[in-house]
Amino acid sequence: MHRKKDLVALTNRGLYVEAADVYIDPWKKVNRALITHGHSDHARWGNKHYMCANSSVEILKHRLGNDLSIQGVAFGEKIYINGVNFSFHPAGHVAGSAQIRVEHKGEVCVVTGDYKTENDGITEPFELMRCNTIITECTFGLPVYIWDRQYLVMEQVHDWWASNSRDGKVSVITAYSLGKAQRLIHALDMNIGKVFCHPAIAKMNEVYRSSGFRLPETFVLSPSTTKKAVKGGLLVVPPAALDSKAIQNLGTLSTGIASGWMALRGNRRRRNADRGFVLSDHSDWISLNRVIEESGASRILTTHGYSVTFARWLSEKGLNAQPLNTEFGDNTSEDSDH
Amino acid sequence: MKLFTQLYRRIDSTTSVSRKVSALVDYFNEASDSDKLWTIALFTHRRPRRTIQTALLRTWAAEIAGLPQWLFEESYHTVGDLAETIALVLPEPKHSQDKSLTEWIKAIIDQREKDENEKKHFVLSAWASMEKDERFLFNKLITGGFRIGVSQKLMTRALATFLDKEENHVAHRLMGQWSPADTDFESLLVRADWQDDLSKPYPFFLAYALERELVDLGPTNAWAAEWKWDGIRAQLIKRKGVVFVWSRGEELITDTFPEFKAIREVAADNFVLDGEIVVHDESGVRPFNHLQKRLGRKKVSRKMLQDYPVKLLAYDLLEYEGQDIRIRPYAKRREYLNEILFGLQEKAEKSILLSEEVTFDSWIELKDVHEKARSLKAEGLMLKEKNSGYLDGRRRGGWWKWKVDPFTIDAVMLYAQRGHGRRSNLFTDFTFAVWDDSGSLVPFAKAYSGLTDSEFAEVTNFVNRNTIERFGPVRSVVPELVFELAFEGINTSKRHKSGVALRFPRIRRWRKDKLPSEANNLADLKALLEVYGE
Numbered sequence: 001m002h003r004k005k006d007l008v009a010l011t012n013r014g015l016y017v018e019a020a021d022v023y024i025d026p027w028k029k030v031n032r033a034l035i036t037h038g039h040s041d042h043a044r045w046g047n048k049h050y051m052c053a054n055s056s057v058e059i060l061k062h063r064l065g066n067d068l069s070i071q072g073v074a075f076g077e078k079i080y081i082n083g084v085n086f087s088f089h090p091a092g093h094v095a096g097s098a099q100i101r102v103e104h105k106g107e108v109c110v111v112t113g114d115y116k117t118e119n120d121g122i123t124e125p126f127e128l129m130r131c132n133t134i135i136t137e138c139t140f141g142l143p144v145y146i147w148d149r150q151y152l153v154m155e156q157v158h159d160w161w162a163s164n165s166r167d168g169k170v171s172v173i174t175a176y177s178l179g180k181a182q183r184l185i186h187a188l189d190m191n192i193g194k195v196f197c198h199p200a201i202a203k204m205n206e207v208y209r210s211s212g213f214r215l216p217e218t219f220v221l222s223p224s225t226t227k228k229a230v231k232g233g234l235l236v237v238p239p240a241a242l243d244s245k246a247i248q249n250l251g252t253l254s255t256g257i258a259s260g261w262m263a264l265r266g267n268r269r270r271r272n273a274d275r276g277f278v279l280s281d282h283s284d285w286i287s288l289n290r291v292i293e294e295s296g297a298s299r300i301l302t303t304h305g306y307s308v309t310f311a312r313w314l315s316e317k318g319l320n321a322q323p324l325n326t327e328f329g330d331n332t333s334e335d336s337d338h
Numbered sequence: 339m340k341l342f343t344q345l346y347r348r349i350d351s352t353t354s355v356s357r358k359v360s361a362l363v364d365y366f367n368e369a370s371d372s373d374k375l376w377t378i379a380l381f382t383h384r385r386p387r388r389t390i391q392t393a394l395l396r397t398w399a400a401e402i403a404g405l406p407q408w409l410f411e412e413s414y415h416t417v418g419d420l421a422e423t424i425a426l427v428l429p430e431p432k433h434s435q436d437k438s439l440t441e442w443i444k445a446i447i448d449q450r451e452k453d454e455n456e457k458k459h460f461v462l463s464a465w466a467s468m469e470k471d472e473r474f475l476f477n478k479l480i481t482g483g484f485r486i487g488v489s490q491k492l493m494t495r496a497l498a499t500f501l502d503k504e505e506n507h508v509a510h511r512l513m514g515q516w517s518p519a520d521t522d523f524e525s526l527l528v529r530a531d532w533q534d535d536l537s538k539p540y541p542f543f544l545a546y547a548l549e550r551e552l553v554d555l556g557p558t559n560a561w562a563a564e565w566k567w568d569g570i571r572a573q574l575i576k577r578k579g580v581v582f583v584w585s586r587g588e589e590l591i592t593d594t595f596p597e598f599k600a601i602r603e604v605a606a607d608n609f610v611l612d613g614e615i616v617v618h619d620e621s622g623v624r625p626f627n628h629l630q631k632r633l634g635r636k637k638v639s640r641k642m643l644q645d646y647p648v649k650l651l652a653y654d655l656l657e658y659e660g661q662d663i664r665i666r667p668y669a670k671r672r673e674y675l676n677e678i679l680f681g682l683q684e685k686a687e688k689s690i691l692l693s694e695e696v697t698f699d700s701w702i703e704l705k706d707v708h709e710k711a712r713s714l715k716a717e718g719l720m721l722k723e724k725n726s727g728y729l730d731g732r733r734r735g736g737w738w739k740w741k742v743d744p745f746t747i748d749a750v751m752l753y754a755q756r757g758h759g760r761r762s763n764l765f766t767d768f769t770f771a772v773w774d775d776s777g778s779l780v781p782f783a784k785a786y787s788g789l790t791d792s793e794f795a796e797v798t799n800f801v802n803r804n805t806i807e808r809f810g811p812v813r814s815v816v817p818e819l820v821f822e823l824a825f826e827g828i829n830t831s832k833r834h835k836s837g838v839a840l841r842f843p844r845i846r847r848w849r850k851d852k853l854p855s856e857a858n859n860l861a862d863l864k865a866l867l868e869v870y871g872e
Binding site (some may be wrong): 312 | 352436
C-alpha cells in the first residue's frame with residue numbers, strides 16, 4: 001500500500017516538518033526549532049531560532065543563554081509557518097512543557113514530547129489532543145511501571161522526613177533540578193521542618209517564579225551552611241550531588257531518590273539510597289495506553305526507551321504502530337527520568 | 339503474613355545494619371514461634387521444595403494481567419526478578435485476608451499433591467487477596483531465592499540480641515541440617531539438649547585476601563604459612579563413632595566422599611577437622627577439574643574412587659575430645675591436630691593428611707616460596723597468626739589468603755545479556771572471544787563481574803547503540819570493546835568451540851587503549867594450556 005509522506009518525519013537532525021521547514025526538538029543544529037520543553041535532550045544548544053510555550057521561554061534562556069533568538073507562544077494559540085498550522089498544548093511534564101500539534105491539509109499530527117497525565121498542582125495540566133498521528137514518548141512503556149497517585153507518594157516522603165527529623169537526621173532527597181525538584185517542593189508539608197535547596201535547584205526555582213509559577217520559600221545551601229542549621233531538615237539536591245563531600249559532611253544523612261525508576265527493587269538497591277520514592281514526570285503504562293486510545297490516532301510512532309516493545313504491543317492490539325529511532329532520553333539510567 | 343510484610347518493608351527501606359537488626363528484633367518480639375522459625379529458615383536458604391512450577395506462575399500472571407506472554411517475559415528481563423515482576427503487573431487486589439506466614443507456607447507445601455487446576459485456583463485467589471509487597475513475598479515463598487537484604491550474619495546478630503545470647507552460640511545452632519518441619523523454635527535455639535545433634539558443624543572461619551605489605555604483619559615467628567589448595571573446604575566430624583562431612587555451603591557431603599568413612603574404625607573420637615578436600619594421587623594434589631568429577635554424586639563407582647581418589651588436607655581442629663577448642667590459639671590447635679593425625683597414621687589410615695606448614699625465616703624468603711605456588715598447582719599461601727582463635731564467618735586478621743596473580747588475556751566482547759537483581763537495568767553478562775588462525779573471533783569465556791556500576795552503565799550504552807541481533811535476552815554486538823580477563827586456571831574442554839575452559843574468569847579491566855585487532859589469539863590460550871593445563 002502506498003503511504004503519503006508523513007507530515008512530521010524522522011531525519012538525522014530530528015523530527016522534521018518539511019512543509020514548513022521547521023524541526024521539533026532537533027538534536028543537530030537547524031535554522032528553526034520548535035521546542036517541547038527545557039530538558040537537555042529536547043532543548044539543545046546551537047539552533048538559530050527557537051519557539052516554545054510562553055512559560056518555557058525563561059527556562060530555555062536560563063539553560064541555553066540569554067541572547068537566544070526565541071519566540072514564546074500562548075498555549076492553544078495558532079501559528080502559521082509557511083502555511084502549516086502549529087499550536088502548543090500543555091504536556092504536564094514540567095513548567096512550560098508542551099505537546100506540539102501540527103495541522104496541514106486536513107492532517108493532524110501531535111508530537112507529545114515528554115508528558116504525564118496526573119495534575120501535579122504546579123505544572124499546567126496535560127491536555128488530551130485528538131489527532132491522526134501521535135508521536136508519543138514511552139520512557140516507561142512496560143506494564144511493570146504503574147504509578148501511585150502523587151499524594152500517596154508524598155505521604156511516604158513526609159513520613160520518612162518526619163521520622164528522620166525525630167532521630168536528629170538530615171533527610172536528603174534527589175530530584176532532577178528542572179521539574180521534579182519544583183514539583184516536590186510545591187507538594188512538601190513545610191510544617192515538618194526547614195527545606196534547603198541545592199544552588200542549581202534554587203536558581204531554577206527563581207526561573208519558575210519569574211515565569212509566574214508559585215513556589216514556597218526555601219533556604220539555599222551554601223559553603224557556610226552548618227550542620228546545626230540543617231539538622232532535621234530536608235535537602236533537595238540533583239542526583240549527581242548526593243555523593244558530594246559538601247552534602248556528606250552535613251551530618252547523619254538519610255537518603256531518598258524520587259524517580260520513576262525506583263519502581264524496581266533492583267534500581268533502588270543499586271543506588272544504595274535508603275529510600276526510593278516512585279515519583280515520575282512521565283506517563284506510566286496505564287496513562288500511555290489511555291492517551292493513545294483517546295487520541296483517536298490511526299498511526300502511532302513511539303520514541304524513548306521501550307519504543308520497540310511498546311510499538312509491538314500496540315501493533316498486536318491492531319493499531320498501526322512503529323518505533324521511531326530518536327535521540328531523546330536513554331532508559332539505562334535512573335537519573336534520566338527527567 | 340502482614341507482620342512479615344511489615345518486616346520486609348522496614349528492611350527494604352534502609353541500608354543501615356543496625357536498623358535492620360532492630361526491625362528483626364521487633365519482629366521476633368511480635369511473631370509467633372512458628373513464624374519466627376520459618377523466617378529463620380527462609381533467611382538461611384531453607385525454604386520448602388518448590389511445589390508450583392515457575393512456568394505456570396508466568397503463564398497465569400500474564401493471563402490475569404491481560405498481557406501477551408512475550409511482553410510479560412520482556413518485563414521480567416527488565417525487572418530481573420520473577421516474584422517482583424508478577425507483583426508489579428497484577429491488577430489491584432479484590433479482597434483481603436489475614437493468614438500468617440506459617441499458614442501460607444503450609445498451604446504452599448500442600449500444593450504438591452494438587453493438580454494444575456487446583457494450583458491455579460490457589461495461586462490466583464492468593465494474588466487477588468494481597469497488595470503489592472505481600473504478593474511479592476508470597477511469590478518469593480514459591481520461587482525461592484530469598485535475598486531481601488538480610489544476610490545470615492545479620493539475622494544471627496538479631497537473634498542473639500533477641501535471645502540475649504552470644505552470636506557464635508546462635509550461629510552454631512543454626513548450622514547443619516534442620517528444617518522447620520521437624521523442629522521448633524525452642525529446641526532449635528533455646529533448649530539445652532541441642533548437642534544431641536551429632537552432625538552439627540561449626541561456622542567456617544573465612545579469610546580475607548591479603549591487603550597489606552607482609553612486613554606490616556609484624557615478626558615472622560608470630561605467623562605460620564601453608565599452601566592454599568584449590569579444592570573444596572570441608573569440616574570432617576566424628577562424634578560417638580559416626581562420621582559426617584560438611585561443605586562450606588552447609589551441605590552434608592558424607593556420601594559423596596566415602597573415603598572418609600574409614601575413620602570410623604580408628605581410635606580417636608569426638609573431634610572436628612577443618613580442611614580442604616582435593617583429588618590426590620601418588621603425584622600429589624590434582625587440579626580442581628578432577629575433583630569436579632566427584633562432586634554432586636550420591637553414589638560413587640569403584641572406578642571413580644580409583645581414578646579420582648580424594649584426601650582431606652586437614653589444617654585445623656575445632657573440637658577435641660568433645661570440647662569446642664576454637665577459642666584456643668592456632669598453634670595449640672595444631673598440636674592437637676598433629677596428635678589426632680598421628681593416631682590415624684598409626685592405623686595406616688591415609689584419607690586424611692596434614693596440610694603441611696611451609697617454613698620461612700623472613701618475609702623475603704616467604705616471597706620466594708610464594709613464587710613457586712603456580713608450579714606446584716597451588717592457589718597461593720595461607721597465612722595464619724599462631725596466636726589467633728578460630729572465628730566464625732568472614733573476618734579480617736588472624737588468617738589471610740595470599741593468592742598468586744591470576745592469568746590474564748585480552749579479549750573482545752561478542753555478546754551481552756542483562757544482569758539480575760541489583761543490576762537488572764544494565765548489561766552485565768558478557769561473552770568474550772579471541773582470534774583464531776583464520777582471523778575469526780572464537781567465543782571462549784563468559785564473565786559478569788569486575789566492572790564498576792558506572793563502567794557497566796557505559797558498556798550498556800554501547801550495547802544499546804551497537805546491537806547487531808537480539809536472541810531473547812541476549813544481544814550480539816559489534817566486536818569493538820576489548821577487556822582484560824583474569825582467570826585462575828585453564829583446561830581442555832570438549833563442550834566449548836574454543837576447546838578451552840577457564841576457571842573463574844572475570845573482567846579485570848576495560849582496555850580502552852586497545853583495538854579489537856590487538857586482542858589475544860586462541861594460540862595464546864593453547865600455549866597456556868600446554869604448560870598449565872592437564
